[in-house]
Amino acid sequence: MVLLEIIPLSHLPWKRYQSCGSDLLTNGVWSPNPDTQAILTLAGIDLRNIFVKGTGGDTCLYKPDLHGTFSVKETHGNLRSKLSVCWWKKYIWRDSCYPRPSNLTWRIILNVVPTDQTIHSRSIQLVSQCRLCKSAVESTNHLFLVCPISQQLWRWLSTLFGLKIDN
Numbered sequence: 318m319v320l321l322e323i324i325p326l327s328h329l330p331w332k333r334y335q336s337c338g339s340d341l342l343t344n345g346v347w348s349p350n351p352d353t354q355a356i357l358t359l360a361g362i363d364l365r366n367i368f369v370k371g372t373g374g375d376t377c378l379y380k381p382d383l384h385g386t387f388s389v390k391e392t393h394g395n396l397r398s399k400l401s402v403c404w405w406k407k408y409i410w411r412d413s414c415y416p417r418p419s420n421l422t423w424r425i426i427l428n429v430v431p432t433d434q435t436i437h438s439r440s441i442q443l444v445s446q447c448r449l450c451k452s453a454v455e456s457t458n459h460l461f462l463v464c465p466i467s468q469q470l471w472r473w474l475s476t477l478f479g480l481k482i483d484n
């Protein structure tokens with residue numbers, strides 16, 4: 318923000334003042350030069366009433382893109398923390414696969430399928446029982462790998478497609 322915009326005192330020689338916020342601070346303490354202090358006093362601004370957050374120096378967050386232009390998108394990209402690339406996503410999210418099975422596979426891998434065990438882990442108390450075999454707690458691992466009914470299904474699928482599945 319430019320001081321001229323908030324202090325409408327046209328009789329002052331504004332062109333001499335080129336101060337910005339960083340010029341007013343030294344090691345986190347307000348330290349305006351005498352001219353700036355005079356203007357602030359005329360405008361009724363008391364810097365002692367303005368809290369300074371942090372004591373470090375300014376950091377320039379804007380970096381130009383490859384074409385030399387500045388954009389909010391580029392700055393947001395520089396600020397956000399980037400996670401590692403998920404190398405296996407290309408095997409799940411394919412154009413040849415329907416989105417629904419891809420979504421289920423994605424959720425199984427991330428262990429966010431809303432099974433009883435997942436819900437219980439979020440401090441919601443409930444009685445759990447596998448709806449297929451009725452002999453174990455319903456969890457992602459049990460439903461898709463350990464349950465005798467799902468193992469029968471896997472064996473049937475492996476026979477149907479001629480695949481060998483290790484138990």
Ligand SMILES: [Zn+2]
Pocket residue numbers: 447448449450451452453459460463464465466
């Ligand atoms: Zn079961």
